[in-house]
Amino acid sequence: MRPWVLPRNVPRVGLVASSRSLAEKYLAESLPRRWRHVQGVGAQAVRIADAYAPDDDLLVAAALLHDIGYAPELTVTGFHPLDGARVLRSVGADERLCALVAHHSGARIEAAIRGLSDELAEFVDERTPVRDALWYCDMTTGPDGQRLMFEERIAEIERRYEPGSVTRRFLADGYDELEAAVQRTTRRLVAAGLVAADQPM
Incomplete structure (x- = not known):
């Protein structure tokens, strides 16, 4: 892997551009559909970032990097949140960014199913509004970067995985936690005037 250092304490444009560059390097060619998803997640983060200042740059960076662990050349455990977080730590990323990637979207629950809870515990789940916003x-x-309601996103993931698979088990066990994070974020965005009160999640 080419040496690469994620800059610390830099203006938003620098951190976001660097994060996008790293994600594109590892995902755009090897996993183009995953790269489309990542770009969509990043766009969502940009759309809501004003509600998370002064951590807006951190949120957008985490959104762009959250799935980097899927890159074939970065896979070690096969559990992408953990692999991605470890890669980011190895290149000097801020520990908080690494932890957001490690714990994105209910990773703790899937780690337990995979027997990787101790490994994931290397990173602290901050359980903050920024973490909820990343989720x-x-x-x-969606998988092609399209915006979906929460229920639509769950349904499309279920369609892609067989009953009994780790992902389907994770969705069953983690649904309430995922939904709660989405609901908390939606309420924050409504209060900030970024989402209409009657807009579906």
Whole structure:
């Protein structure tokens, strides 16, 4: 892997551009559909970022990097949140960014199913509005980057995986936690005037 360092404490444009560059490097050619999803998640984060200042740059960076662990050349455990977080740590990313990637979208629950809870515990799940917002962006963006309601996103994931698979088990066990994060974020966005009160999640 080419040496690469994610800049710390830089203006938003620098952090976001660097994060996009790294995600594109590892996903655009090897996993083009995943790259489309990542771009959509990033766009969602940009759309809502004003509600998360001064952590808006962190949210957008995490959105762009959340699935980097899917890259074939970065896969170690086969559990993409953990692999992605470890790669980011290895190139000098801020620990909080690494942890957001590690724990995105209910990763704790899937880690337990996979027997990787101890490994994931290397990273702290901050359980903050920024963490919820990252989950919201992921869980309202489809595989081709299209915006979806939460229920539509769950349904499309279920269609892609066989009953009894790890992903289907994770969705069954984690649905309430995912929905709660989306609901908390939606309420914050309504209060900030970024989402209409009657808009579906």
